[in-house]
Amino acid sequence: MSDDSVQHRSQTPQNIRTSEGIRGNICVLPSVICSHIVADRIAAELANAVSVPHDHGCAQLGADNDQTKNTLVSIGKNPNVQGVVVVGLGCEEVQSTEIAQELENSGIPVRELSIQGVGGTAECITEGVNLANELKTENKIAHNGKIDIGDLKVGIISSDFTESTLTKAEPLVMKLVNRVIGHGGTILLGGRERFVAHENDFSDRCSSDALPEIQKLVDRYKTEIPQEIRVFREATESSSEEIFKILGKNKIDQVIRYGHQAPDQPGLYFVDTSSRVEEAMTGLVSAGAHLIIHVTSDGIPTGHPVVPVLKVTGNRTIYEAMSEDIDVNAYNQTPADLEKLIHGVCGGKLTRAEEHGLVSFAIERVGPSM
Amino acid sequence: MSINFGGYRRPDDTVGVRNHVGVIPVSVSVSSVASKIADDAGSFAKATPHQISGNQPKAARQQTERVLTGIGKNPNFGAVLIVSLGTEAVDVQKIGGGIAQTGKAVEIISLIDEGGTKPTLVRGSKLVGELNEEIAGLTRQQVDIQELIVGVECGGSDATSGIAANPAVGNACDRLIESGGTACFSETPEFIGAEHILAKRSVSQSVANRILEKVDQRERMGGLMGVDLRGAQPTPGNQEGGLTTIEEKSLGAISKGGTKPIEDIVDYGEQLSKGGGLILMDTPGYDVESVVAKVAGGAQIIVFTTGRGSTTGNPVAPVIKVTGNPQTYEKMANNMDIDASGILKGESLSSVGEQIFNKIVQISNGMPTEAERRGLEEFAINEIQQNELR
Amino acid sequence: MSFGKRTSMSEYIQEQIILILSNHDNVGTALRECKTGDQIDQQDMSIRVKQKIRFAHKVAIKDITAGDSIIKYGEEIGIANQDIESGEWVHVHNCDSNRGRGDLEAET
Numbered sequence: 001m002s003d004d005s006v007q008h009r010s011q012t013p014q015n016i017r018t019s020e021g022i023r024g025n026i027c028v029l030p031s032v033i034c035s036h037i038v039a040d041r042i043a044a045e046l047a048n049a050v051s052v053p054h055d056h057g058c059a060q061l062g063a064d065n066d067q068t069k070n071t072l073v074s075i076g077k078n079p080n081v082q083g084v085v086v087v088g089l090g091c092e093e094v095q096s097t098e099i100a101q102e103l104e105n106s107g108i109p110v111r112e113l114s115i116q117g118v119g120g121t122a123e124c125i126t127e128g129v130n131l132a133n134e135l136k137t138e139n140k141i142a143h144n145g146k147i148d149i150g151d152l153k154v155g156i157i158s159s160d161f162t163e164s165t166l167t168k169a170e171p172l173v174m175k176l177v178n179r180v181i182g183h184g185g186t187i188l189l190g191g192r193e194r195f196v197a198h199e200n201d202f203s204d205r206c207s208s209d210a211l212p213e214i215q216k217l218v219d220r221y222k223t224e225i226p227q228e229i230r231v232f233r234e235a236t237e238s239s240s241e242e243i244f245k246i247l248g249k250n251k252i253d254q255v256i257r258y259g260h261q262a263p264d265q266p267g268l269y270f271v272d273t274s275s276r277v278e279e280a281m282t283g284l285v286s287a288g289a290h291l292i293i294h295v296t297s298d299g300i301p302t303g304h305p306v307v308p309v310l311k312v313t314g315n316r317t318i319y320e321a322m323s324e325d326i327d328v329n330a331y332n333q334t335p336a337d338l339e340k341l342i343h344g345v346c347g348g349k350l351t352r353a354e355e356h357g358l359v360s361f362a363i364e365r366v367g368p369s370m
Numbered sequence: 371m372s373i374n375f376g377g378y379r380r381p382d383d384t385v386g387v388r389n390h391v392g393v394i395p396v397s398v399s400v401s402s403v404a405s406k407i408a409d410d411a412g413s414f415a416k417a418t419p420h421q422i423s424g425n426q427p428k429a430a431r432q433q434t435e436r437v438l439t440g441i442g443k444n445p446n447f448g449a450v451l452i453v454s455l456g457t458e459a460v461d462v463q464k465i466g467g468g469i470a471q472t473g474k475a476v477e478i479i480s481l482i483d484e485g486g487t488k489p490t491l492v493r494g495s496k497l498v499g500e501l502n503e504e505i506a507g508l509t510r511q512q513v514d515i516q517e518l519i520v521g522v523e524c525g526g527s528d529a530t531s532g533i534a535a536n537p538a539v540g541n542a543c544d545r546l547i548e549s550g551g552t553a554c555f556s557e558t559p560e561f562i563g564a565e566h567i568l569a570k571r572s573v574s575q576s577v578a579n580r581i582l583e584k585v586d587q588r589e590r591m592g593g594l595m596g597v598d599l600r601g602a603q604p605t606p607g608n609q610e611g612g613l614t615t616i617e618e619k620s621l622g623a624i625s626k627g628g629t630k631p632i633e634d635i636v637d638y639g640e641q642l643s644k645g646g647g648l649i650l651m652d653t654p655g656y657d658v659e660s661v662v663a664k665v666a667g668g669a670q671i672i673v674f675t676t677g678r679g680s681t682t683g684n685p686v687a688p689v690i691k692v693t694g695n696p697q698t699y700e701k702m703a704n705n706m707d708i709d710a711s712g713i714l715k716g717e718s719l720s721s722v723g724e725q726i727f728n729k730i731v732q733i734s735n736g737m738p739t740e741a742e743r744r745g746l747e748e749f750a751i752n753e754i755q756q757n758e759l760r
Numbered sequence: 761m762s763f764g765k766r767t768s769m770s771e772y773i774q775e776q777i778i779l780i781l782s783n784h785d786n787v788g789t790a791l792r793e794c795k796t797g798d799q800i801d802q803q804d805m806s807i808r809v810k811q812k813i814r815f816a817h818k819v820a821i822k823d824i825t826a827g828d829s830i831i832k833y834g835e836e837i838g839i840a841n842q843d844i845e846s847g848e849w850v851h852v853h854n855c856d857s858n859r860g861r862g863d864l865e866a867e868t
Binding site for chain 1: 398399401402403406420421423425426427428455456457459481482485486487488526559588591592594595596597599654655656657658659678679680681682698701702703704705744745746747748750752753754755756757758759
């Protein structure tokens with residue numbers, strides 16, 4: 001059970017976050033499923049707060065428990081997050097106090113409280129709002145929104161590898177990948193099925209540092225990913241030229257484990273996520289993405305609470321059916337259109353997902369619930 | 371003398387203690403859409419959001435389909451709206467058909483067919499309103515308590531759980547079963563150390579064998595994650611609090627089910643039978659997933675013991691919170707329904723058990739629980755992980 | 761010191777200090793901390809406490825021989841690894857699990 005909330009001390013924060021964000025919100029972060037409704041209600045009472053509700057934090061063992069905890073800490077460190085209020089229940093395994101301590105150690109403005117510590121859900125909501133208002137956060141929108149693409153960490157996830165995705169949408173995104181890297185920015189690419197399905201064909205697409213890491217994860221996952229699931233089948237049925245086209249002229253510099261931050265150096269990083277988009281987005285945000293490009297031929301509309309998500313599709317039927325949910329269509333729009341939109345989004349323009357406001361926050365599991 | 375309560379008689383002869391419209395998302399991709407439809411509609415609409423992908427491998431998908439169907443069939447839902455993306459591998463028609471077998475009205479809506487988020491919210495809202503109109507006029511009828519299936523859970527346990535709240539709830543379960551009702555408890559990891567006792571109380575060798583098999587499976591799952599579940603219990607914290615052996619801890623946990631013979635053990639989310647006596651369900655110990663499993667099995671009410679003060683509820687079934695810790699009851703009075711701490715001062719098990727039993731009847735009649743008053747409706751479905759399938 | 765409220769020299773009202781969950785039990789659970797020397801007389805048992813017993817910890821309510829079952833909830837919760845006198849604290853030092861650490865007997 002927690003008593004005192006973690007106080008923000010006025011000292012120079014450690015230089016963990018050197019980049020600024022393109023959105024500026026307080027993140028109300030439940031450490032466990034049991035406190036997510038309280039977290040949602042605290043965020044709803046504040047003008048500039050988002051909640052990151054999830055289904056975990058309890059009854060997880062070993063590496064599975066650690067992954068949830070690491071992910072939550074990394075989310076708190078994302079450049080779009082200006083401050084954090086951690087909300088726990090009190091008896092859970094992923095303790096709110098530990099998460100708050102790690103964030104404080106990294107210089108993030110943070111407060112912490114728990115339902116059992118305060119004594120009730122209604123009381124916790126009131127206290128949580130008070131603590132959020134105590135957080136002295138600066139408006140740290142980078143360059144007042146005028147960003148060079150070389151300043152950005154762009155997350156990319158494709159939730160399928162259908163023909164329209166591989167022949168239309170990803171080639172368009174590839175042009176952006178080249179531009180971002182060429183200007184000194186960072187690309188965070190998720191979705192391990194790409195590699196697992198083409199285990200003999202990626203040695204020339206990775207740096208000598210990254211290659212053994214990718215090889216290791218392929219060896220691990222090739223026995224775990226069921227052959228029958230759609231996205232894996234699609235990856236297997238594609239050619240390696242198609243599947244790696246999105247990398248453009250670049251090689252993967254380094255592999256980032258799920259729930260961990262990418263270093264602050266420019267480059268092309270592979271973030272070890274599945275292609276389940278809700279979980280993958282969280283992995284990319286943990287790695288430090290400012291925004292995410294989601295390639296979808298299904299039109300999955302959900303955004304993410306912490307970062308703007310841009311929906312790109314090459315599927316004409318989907319675009320015509322659901323145009324209000326899609327930002328860029330790849331069959332008659334261009335890479336320049338995508339890049340222009342990104343500039344707009346950095347300056348405050350809302351993505352389609354931000355317009356309807358429906359978001360998902362899920363964390364990838366590596367083990368069963370106990 | 372029979373005990374009655376006022377419930378909603380459904381076309382398939384089951385009885386609900388609530389009369390909600392369920393809004394059930396088929397996959398994580400449309401969970402937020404389902405939640406928004408329900409939130410905008412009003413308190414009669416209850417969403418069951420979850421984080422399961424629409425494209426699981428078949429072996430894992432079967433459990434999800436069974437649970438979604440069971441949730442829709444629960445008699446506390448008078449009507450159901452199913453929300454899908456449109457491209458999931460989950461068999462939406464099969465789920466809809468399964469729910470419709472109960473005779474209740476079922477609508478299915480797909481994001482792709484509607485043309486995206488906004489049109490789905492608009493049409494979803496209209497459908498939910500229409501479904502509610504169909505059922506809002508239903509009135510409660512007097513029915514016998516044997517129509518009740520009560521799920522029992524423990525979470526946030528402390529030193530008082532095994533000596534006060536759990537045995538008291540067990541006494542209430544005995545009363546329910548004696549009156550012809552069904553009681554179900556689960557959380558298989560908490561059987562470890564007492565599984566031989568559960569086996570001994572089983573009505574048949576085959577039930578006994580299945581119990582031992584399920585316990586063995588859960589232990590092996592722990593082994594997958596490098597944890598010796600048996601050797602790790604009781605924890606240092608438990609031992610500080612007075613628990614000496616795993617047998618003692620598990621006996622304290624299973625005492626919440628009472629003393630009756632064990633009729634059966636069913637799988638996660640599998641249907642529980644009316645008038646079925648005491649039935650076990652194989653679930654993780656993880657509270658929210660474990661409660662959802664029993665509700666998917668047909669439990670209309672959940673009784674949940676907690677020493678430290680778990681505050682979770684459920685959108686489908688009222689969750690009655692029972693604590694044996696007087697400090698917890700005082701500090702968190704607005705989240706607790708029953709104070710069982712009288713046992714620590716000498717009040718008899720029977721007296722507290724009777725209070726709990728009476729509370730079950732009151733809640734069945736329509737009195738809201740504290741969790742319902744506060745709109746606390748947590749929901750999560752257990753996902754069979756890839757490493758379990760190997 | 762003995763427990764119970766004396767209302768007058770001739771009356772003695774017992775409070776329940778030790779909770780006994782089943783008639784077959786040879787241990788009870790302390791509902792409040794008990795000190796060495798406390799004489800506890802209840803309708804269901806009578807003991808003289810030999811050591812400090814913390815809240816929710818167990819005390820032997822009968823003499824127990826090494827090798828005997830420790831019984832709570834009417835079932836065996838462990839085995840005594842030494843002789844235990846009535847009134848002694850029962851915990852990990854003198855009560856061993858019979859079903860822990862994988863060396864359990866398969867029983868149906």
